[in-house]
Amino acid sequence: MKALVYTGVQTLEQQDVARPEPRQGESLIRIMASGICGSDMHAYLGHDARRPAPLILGHEAAGIVVGGVRDGRRVTVNPLVTCGQCSNCQSGHTNLCADRQIISMPPRPGAFAEYVVMPDSNLVTVPGSVTLEQAALAEPLACGWHGVRLGLAAGAPDARAVRGLAIGGGAIGLGAALSMKAQGIRDVTIVEPNETRRAFLVEKCGFPVIAPDALSEDDSFDLVVDGVGFAATRATASARTRPGGVIVHIGLGEDTGGLDIRRMTLQEITFIGTYTYTAEDFRQTAAAIFDGRFGALDWITTRALADGQAAFHEIRAGQVAAPKTILVPSHAAPG
Structure with a gap:
């Protein structure tokens, strides 16, 4: 599959990488939209030791499930993977799980790619009235x-x-x-x-x-x-x-x-x-997107995944008016 790989300070390259394989309780997601976050920019600038090169960045994602009982389902992705067993997880404070992981940080590759694997419990179904670009805004x-x-x-x-x-x-x-x-x-x-x-x-x-x-x-x-x-x-x-x-x-x-x-x-x-959000916060946010409480969500701009290096450069230079840039893989591009 194609992926945008962070290879060094201020360097992103589109590369061919192996497509991930889902395990029990996971789904393969065909990424249709993935937003550029400030933390991605920190990594791109070499300011985040937790995200060493080479690495696939990106954690604000939405797409379509491929295979399994959920095949074809449109979903937005909660990128925080937690243990589910510790006291914080059991009390609903999943964002404070000591064993939490997030895609875009080792050992989990991110969503600036054509596909990503996620636990089924991290997926929220997106209604047809909402675009997947809008659904990708659930994370931020x-x-x-x-x-x-x-x-x-x-x-x-x-x-x-x-x-x-x-x-x-x-x-x-x-x-x-x-x-x-x-x-x-x-x-x-x-x-x-x-x-x-x-x-x-x-x-x-x-x-x-x-x-x-x-x-x-x-x-x-x-x-x-x-x-x-x-x-x-x-x-x-x-x-x-x-x-x-x-x-x-x-x-x-x-x-x-x-x-x-x-x-x-x-x-x-x-x-x-504050650090990120709980799983319930994510679900509530998605519901608020779906019922229109966040408004039109028309303050995004989209770029091709292959143009990711240029998109990062323009954001860094203050040349982008839109608060959010969404990267779109070639299989998701119109036409």
Whole structure:
């Protein structure tokens, strides 16, 4: 099969590799759409020691089951594979399983390929009314869904009274903003520094989208989601969260800096670090996609899998307005 293989820093090559074979309890998925995540970009830039070259990246995937009793079923893929037996798995906190694995990280190849193998329990059936490109957004949207759910539980049970801020207009920040709306928050603002992307988001998503320097000294929010994770965005989060409010930190841009610990302590601001989502969060996110709670989901752009190197370069250079680029194998291309 064809696969886009990360072979070294800022180098991706389409190669012929062996097609994976499913084992008992697994299905072979013919990939039709696979999104480029920030973690894929970190690996591409050589910033993720957990993803050494050579490796097939990609974990935001949807496709069609090949063979077995589910043959022909359209599915979106939860890429987190967990043990199912530990205390975290048994209590529903599957994202905290000590033995968790994710496709795109050894030992599991990723979904920038024509096929991937996944446990049957990780597959959610996609209705015919939803495209597989839209279904591939379940993974990044689930990150925001999980974070917003935790944030509301920690500090604001009445979502209707919450003022929310999402930092970052990429798929994680936008997904957090959409998750706020889907979970009942009415007043949501996005902060995004890229002018081209701001204009795109205003046109496509209907949120107030502002530059970071447009936040006034008096602006404060009940729930702030940092979907970027740089020192500068953490500084914004800790400055703009109201006393008693909640910061949800999803982004992993850099490891340290930015938080105003003194203010957070004196103002009793809750900080929640989140990692991915639970299996139930993923299912709930997929259901929200299917019933339209996330809106039209028309803020993606598609590129051929063979053009993956160029797509990564353009994203890195800030040349892509759309929050999400979806790679499409040749067998999924129109015509």
